[in-house]
Amino acid sequence: MPTPTTPAELGPRLARIFHERLQEAFAAYMRSSQEAAARLLEGVSARALDPTTAWKDAASYWVDFGQRAALFWDTLRQRGDDWLEHEKAGKPPLLHFAYETVADARSFARPVNYCLLRILPKDVAVADLTKRPFVIIDPRAGHGPGIGGFKQDSEVGVALKAGHPVYFVSFFPDPEPGQTLADVSRAEAEFLRIVHARHPRAGRPVLIGNCQGGWAAMLIGALEPDVVGPIVIAGAPMSYWAGNDDENPMRYSGGVLGGVWPALLASDLGGGIFDGAYLVENFENANPANTLVDKPYTLWSKVDSEPPRFLEFERWWGGYFLMNRNEIKWIVENLFVGNRLAKGDAEWSEGRAFDLREIRSPIIVFASLGDNITPPQQAINWVADLYPTTEALKANGQVIVGLMHHSVGHLGIFVSGGVARKEHAQIVEVLQQIEALPPGLYAMQIEETRDAGGAPSFDVHLTERRVEDLRAMQKYDRVDEIPFGSVDRVSRMNEAFYESVVHPWLKAAVIPQAAAMARAFHPLRLQRWALSSLNPAMGPVKGAAELARVNRAPRDDTGPAALGEAWAASMASQGLELARAMRDAMAEYLFFSIYGHMSLYGDAATEAEETDEARGEVAGAQRVREAIRNAAKGDFHDAIVRMALMAVKAGTGRRRLSAMRASHGLLGRGLGITGVNPDELRRRVGQQSAIVEFAPEVALDTLGQLMPDAGDRARALAVFEAIAAQADLNEAQRVLLDELRVRLGPAAPAGDSGKIVALAAGARRKAGRRARA
Template identity: 30%
Template sequence: MTAPTTSMGGALRHLAAYNATAATRTTAELTRSAAHLWLDAVTRPRTPWANAARGALWWSTMLDRREPTWHRANTVALTTPFAYLRDFTDPADAGDDVVPTLVLPPQAGHSSHVIDFSPRQSQLAVLAGAGLTKLYALEWRPATTATRDVGITDYLEVIDRSIRRMGGRANLVGDCQGGWLAAIYAALHPERVHTLTLAGAPIDFHAGESVIASSTRAMTGALGLAPYKALVRMGGGNMPGRAVLANFIGIQPQSEVSRQLQLLQNIDDEAHVERYRVFEDWFKHTQDIPGAFYLWLVEHLFHGNELISGDLVIDGRRADLANITCPLFLLAGSTDHITPPAQLFAAADAVGTPPEQITRRTAQGGHLGLFMGRDALRDDWRPLMEAVYALSTSAGPRPEHADAVADPRDTPRLPAP
């Protein structure tokens, strides 16, 4: 369905229906949690002091955030003011006969560490385990006053510099915003991309029922780019990461409510508290986005939808998706409300890749689960990356390897956007 994002009226109707549903789900979650807490109070009575101590522990745990870190060993191979190229290749694998792989993480007000979320929930570990051992990733650095004017050309240039440093040709893997960036690069430099993998990446920004697309359509239809420019001015020339976080929470408030109340219910469960900490440390640790880059994105992609229409021109060159002829792998989330599958799968009809070399796959779950969820990493990323490996080596079948992802069965999930 494209109706919600193809007109101002359709966008407003979609937003109204979506917000009503979100409000209902949030109320239901509050009701469920209240019933659980009442039952707990009846079946396990505590002294007022004990209840106060639990409440204080809950509150301090919500506020106690740590900066995300990389779990896999790496070295910095290239430094720019707005990005690092990190080399995750194990020295023992440096001589492997395999095409290098470059991962472009999302960039939506959070750190790039989502691709290495935890030691047993790591997209990078899955890629290496599949045989793609010559492994690199770009880490997007927090924007500063000095980098507020960094634009799309700078981002494409750092990708090009990275691939040249890696040998001149690479498998390109792009998650969410990293996906449309990878697609634009591949359209402009098809000779440097061996295979292209896009996960949860908006290519047709107006396809499907997306609350972000609807809100952008409604906002720009009424006020143009003025609200976005105002946010950037408030951020000193950058898009504040905290504003992006607030937007994500506002899209699915029931997830935020559920996560915090589940913490209260399980504050004595060390395993639950640790899972909560790991997610919150990444989700709530925000970073700013260069203002020039953000405003370009809103104008030309979210509003203009120029990538899928074929009208996107960068430095005098048209970014024509038909120029992409390499094998294409597409991974969408079945319940992804940020990037509905239709926004990603539109790439299949726009590229020049032969249909038999295009793989579409739909993982069970939502947006963030595509990049760090145990089910998607085990069941979807692994076979996709094994297929990429088969196209990237003459060494024959990949060697046996230890499973890179913890078994997801019988482990409670944390609600996430």
């Protein structure tokens, strides 16, 4: 919500908004209650109920109820047994694919609990060793590894299907003593070196990071930019203060809890170990209706078909991994509370911070409007934090592509088969073309068509955007982020008090055995082992379930009793949803009541309003000046890249993947540049784009010097003529082609480069207005 300028304005506004939130919550509850009642009455009234029919319906319902109860509790018993088995096995990664261990970082000079796995293809033979390898990093956010390759239709599966070698960064349940996030980043960078050494002709590996694995991938790119190829971050929270009020309540939790100290307390109670079950518990508490009603009722209502899917997912969801105290402190302090990664202030050693502007690889950001854990603002706002203008982004040579799903939730980004077959498959397809893009910010859209048989096919559109357009995702132009600066300061004060007063006592009092016992009795673990075969009370359940399966009685789901059951479950779910909405409204109210007032008296407003010109000012100014100074130096390949970039700059800013492939094919066949290493191509594109973007007249005037041979000029012109014949050129592109004919043909006048530049700029402005409209 926008922050008022005086305390007298703030209080009434907060009270009014809080009242509106409560009204909206009750109105939503009443609507859903009325809809549920209407469904019940409609279903009951559709049946003619005489006493005999009512008796039969009740009898069949209660027989089914007893059998269903046996099957339901037996499924929970199987879940507990699976959990115990997984614990006994050492919690291996829950991958759908066979794998082998390539490197174990526990043996590195600075050991960490990570390892590198190679996925062994079963149905697909990876024959083309020149294809880029893919390396997938799963989130270490309470759960164990495996979500990126949980099923056949997954990130691992689509990369294997496309013929790429695939590697997986896994981790072990217990951290190594003293390991830090910087140690983890170094180890993962070493994994990438190992992969590149195994595939030396394929270019640097593609790195995919899921959720917190996304910012882990970005840390590697910032720390070791020379080892990383294209980076894909899926559902990755990068700008933790971002979001919209009444939509993303989890961003307030750090302020409501007082900062980093609860994570330190949890670690100290764990004997210096932070239990990942706390993080999973936070996810579950974010949606109590789903946790307490919807998920168990889905199992209950589909107990004959749902158990396999339920048990498969619960094996991953119930695997709780640990972090040490320093790791969780760094994460909460620098990311959740301090938001320092997006600002370039997250230190990995004294005086040395991760700077995301050091990343040289193209970055694809995949987010969803339906994700309430990592909303789109948190996934993409770091771009505007680092680069206040589009020109700053381009000058730094960075390519960033955003892909937005319209509805899928947070976990669906990683586990949905539909998302894997569509979005992730197209990401794999488009990577080669993305590496040839000039620096800038692009929106990726996937166009789906179906043939006569209903089989889908996809094409990708890339449309250039401006960094300034990101403001459209914000309700209040990020003014509501101002109070979070006060949270950071309060957190530091609370942390100082805790570390000096509470920590020494707990460190001496908590023994490892007590910490292990507390972890074993965490509610999330307790509900698993207590309902397993370890519990004698669960003994009869297995036999009762087998008897129920043999004598399974059908149930009429349209009968009054079944409809009443569904109504009761719906009302329970809606009641919990009402409680959640009221809780989140109260958290929002408390947050802005406390920290909104603080920001009015402190310097947070000043800090937030600064454009940070020193930080965001064309970070690549030196690179741009160097490129322009050497504009007349280069070879035939540099000239071709420059010509292509000039044509793109004169275009509409919208590119179709199929057309890009056709153009690249013509360039490769006609000019023999298909063998250019992807890293070398990206270097050339970055250098030439700086010249074309910031000195277009120089780019045109010096083009001929890159191709002194008349034969090379003729070849280049012939290929571009062929591309033009297949493309729908706009006015600026046609004029540019005429100018190239003059410049690169037999000796002729210089031409009107100023006209070219003006037409291209006009075309770009029109395209920008169309995109924003």
